[in-house]
Amino acid sequence: MPAEHALTVLVAEDSAVDRLLLAQIVRRQGHHVFTAENGEQAVALFAEQRPQLVLLDALMPVMDGFEAARQIKALAGEALVPIIFLTSLSEEDALVRCLEAGGDDFMAKPYSAVILAAKIRAMDRLRRLQATVLEQRDQITRHHHHLLNEQRVAKAVFDKVAHSGCITAPNIRYLQSPYALFNGDLLLAAFTPAGDMHVLLGDFTGHGLPAAVGAMPLAEVFYGMTAKGYGLAQMLREMNAKLKRILPVDMFCCALLLNLSVQRGAVEVWNGGMPDGYRLSADGEVLGRLRSRHLPLGILAPERFDDSTEVLPMAAGERLLLLSDGVVDTADEHERLFGVERLREVLAANRDPAQLFDEVMQALARFGGSPRDDISLCDIRMFSGEDRVPAPTLYSDSGRSSPLDWALAFELRGESLKRFNPVPYLVQLLQEIHGLRPRTGALHNVLSELFSNALEHGVLGLDSQLKRDVQGFADYYEERARRLAALADGFVRIDLKVEPSGPGGRLTIEVRDSGAGFDVQRVLSRPSVEQELSGRGLHLVRRLGSHAEWCEGGRCARVRFDW
Amino acid sequence: MTDMHIDHKVLSDLQEVMEDGYLQLLDTFLEDSEQRLNQLHEAKSADELGMAAHSFKGSSSNMGAVGLSRLCQQLEERVKERPLYGIEDLINRIDQEYLEVKGFYRSERERVSAS
Numbered sequence: 001m002p003a004e005h006a007l008t009v010l011v012a013e014d015s016a017v018d019r020l021l022l023a024q025i026v027r028r029q030g031h032h033v034f035t036a037e038n039g040e041q042a043v044a045l046f047a048e049q050r051p052q053l054v055l056l057d058a059l060m061p062v063m064d065g066f067e068a069a070r071q072i073k074a075l076a077g078e079a080l081v082p083i084i085f086l087t088s089l090s091e092e093d094a095l096v097r098c099l100e101a102g103g104d105d106f107m108a109k110p111y112s113a114v115i116l117a118a119k120i121r122a123m124d125r126l127r128r129l130q131a132t133v134l135e136q137r138d139q140i141t142r143h144h145h146h147l148l149n150e151q152r153v154a155k156a157v158f159d160k161v162a163h164s165g166c167i168t169a170p171n172i173r174y175l176q177s178p179y180a181l182f183n184g185d186l187l188l189a190a191f192t193p194a195g196d197m198h199v200l201l202g203d204f205t206g207h208g209l210p211a212a213v214g215a216m217p218l219a220e221v222f223y224g225m226t227a228k229g230y231g232l233a234q235m236l237r238e239m240n241a242k243l244k245r246i247l248p249v250d251m252f253c254c255a256l257l258l259n260l261s262v263q264r265g266a267v268e269v270w271n272g273g274m275p276d277g278y279r280l281s282a283d284g285e286v287l288g289r290l291r292s293r294h295l296p297l298g299i300l301a302p303e304r305f306d307d308s309t310e311v312l313p314m315a316a317g318e319r320l321l322l323l324s325d326g327v328v329d330t331a332d333e334h335e336r337l338f339g340v341e342r343l344r345e346v347l348a349a350n351r352d353p354a355q356l357f358d359e360v361m362q363a364l365a366r367f368g369g370s371p372r373d374d375i376s377l378c379d380i381r382m383f384s385g386e387d388r389v390p391a392p393t394l395y396s397d398s399g400r401s402s403p404l405d406w407a408l409a410f411e412l413r414g415e416s417l418k419r420f421n422p423v424p425y426l427v428q429l430l431q432e433i434h435g436l437r438p439r440t441g442a443l444h445n446v447l448s449e450l451f452s453n454a455l456e457h458g459v460l461g462l463d464s465q466l467k468r469d470v471q472g473f474a475d476y477y478e479e480r481a482r483r484l485a486a487l488a489d490g491f492v493r494i495d496l497k498v499e500p501s502g503p504g505g506r507l508t509i510e511v512r513d514s515g516a517g518f519d520v521q522r523v524l525s526r527p528s529v530e531q532e533l534s535g536r537g538l539h540l541v542r543r544l545g546s547h548a549e550w551c552e553g554g555r556c557a558r559v560r561f562d563w
Numbered sequence: 564m565t566d567m568h569i570d571h572k573v574l575s576d577l578q579e580v581m582e583d584g585y586l587q588l589l590d591t592f593l594e595d596s597e598q599r600l601n602q603l604h605e606a607k608s609a610d611e612l613g614m615a616a617h618s619f620k621g622s623s624s625n626m627g628a629v630g631l632s633r634l635c636q637q638l639e640e641r642v643k644e645r646p647l648y649g650i651e652d653l654i655n656r657i658d659q660e661y662l663e664v665k666g667f668y669r670s671e672r673e674r675v676s677a678s
Contacts, residue, residue: 014618015595015618015621015622016591016594016595016622017588017591017592017595017622017625017626018621018622018625020581020584020587020588020591021577021580021581021588021625024580024581024582024584024588025580028580028582059614059617059618061614088617088620088621088624109620109621109624109625110573110624110625110627111625113576113580
């Protein structure tokens, strides 16, 4: 007999003849045998030696086989220790008693070596089966605990990442089901150095940990580039390229990315594959939808990716409602979906936009659907300049290496104007000057404003008056995209000059363009209210800098920062 | 010794299974049987009688003593019916049957230890 089939067997028999015979039969079959003369001895031997199989005489003095079987089964616990009753009992009820006491089989006297061997083999199979089942059950339990623990750790790590931005800002209200992350939903928000707010609602394909892994690099790009002042187009290109590179072919990320700019009174939107978002007036009227116009992130190769965004006017108090497909795909007990129509009914019935969030949740509850565990809902109110949270400083060092006497010229031409935004680089460079750090936001705003003025109104020759209403906004940005695509020459030149001045210093920024210039006097004389919406943001630039002037017929803007 | 008393096939199987332990098995059976007979005679209750008959039935069947085993079974069943009157007769028949087969097992013992 191969060693792996050799068992330890306990033989309990009060009759010396039977005991001797049985022990010999079992031993000859290759097993190791312990013998007991009564039930009490059998239980004690079992506790001590833990045999794998027990042959038990039913009728024995001191303690009979029935009681011994009960105690042995109790000692064995979950493991299967087969008990074969040895009996010449022939009455039905006695045989039933054997099984009820925990016996697995019986064996009649006189003993047959052949039948006993077959029974032991059969019992061994059962015993191994039970052992395998227990082992696998324990393994599954261990794996399950392991998995839950991993999810907990991953969630804790991710919560830190996801909440490092400003998702808790007072103008944002959001709901994400606790484990939405593990269904691939992602909601991020952060302020740009200029005080704009970037918001990303994403939804990775797939479920579980694989869907969550992609969220980390995406969040990294989002926070990193937002903090450095990059615009949506650059961020989208970077996110798409990164996801395309790291995700398997069947994985991608639907995403809705926003830039909420209080300075420009506008929201810039890119929607790739997410359900429509809704733009709502202060009294709850649906002003428009933020529709998906692109493929999700991570699908297209960088050269085919479309980063064009829509810009829509958005005044303080107006709101955006964003949602994941978990909301519209919530199903009731008849597998009917909540659907876009029901959502629109809720939107139409709304009277107080502050209540809308709750009304959507109540409608979902009323619909009676088992709520999906990947519902993300986000309500964003356009803040006004006053309740804006100040942007965090980018980084801080001792400031001792702060260079104070230098100049730099930076000229962008033709192709480069189409794709490259120099503002984040320049702001980062200016961060080296310690005295300017508290004004990072203002610097960023001024440089952004001057650069886009130079590009849009100067090089591209767009008329800012176009942006008077919603349709004008759309036309303006369509025209901008068209002219930029057709752009062959032209330039924007930025000159930075830093000089020491007393205990502080002075930065002079000059931005020149190849455009036709403008009537400086006429534009500056218009009321600032009008300017905020559609003008060149000249008043903003004047407010933020220490001094601002326009020269060379409007082709050059000069702004000074003193500290 | 006729087949009414002993199943010779059982005995030859036993010898094969027990190998060197066959002699010890025969000795044990002879000792054990004396003990069982004493228990039959000294039993103070029907239960004790039944228990002894049950054990004796089991070991004699294993040893191929088919006649003895059959009588023990009759006794085991008989004690379940009251009154026990007439039961001594059955016990006496068991005594006689044992005397019949004892000689056989002794000679078997001689035969084995001689070879």
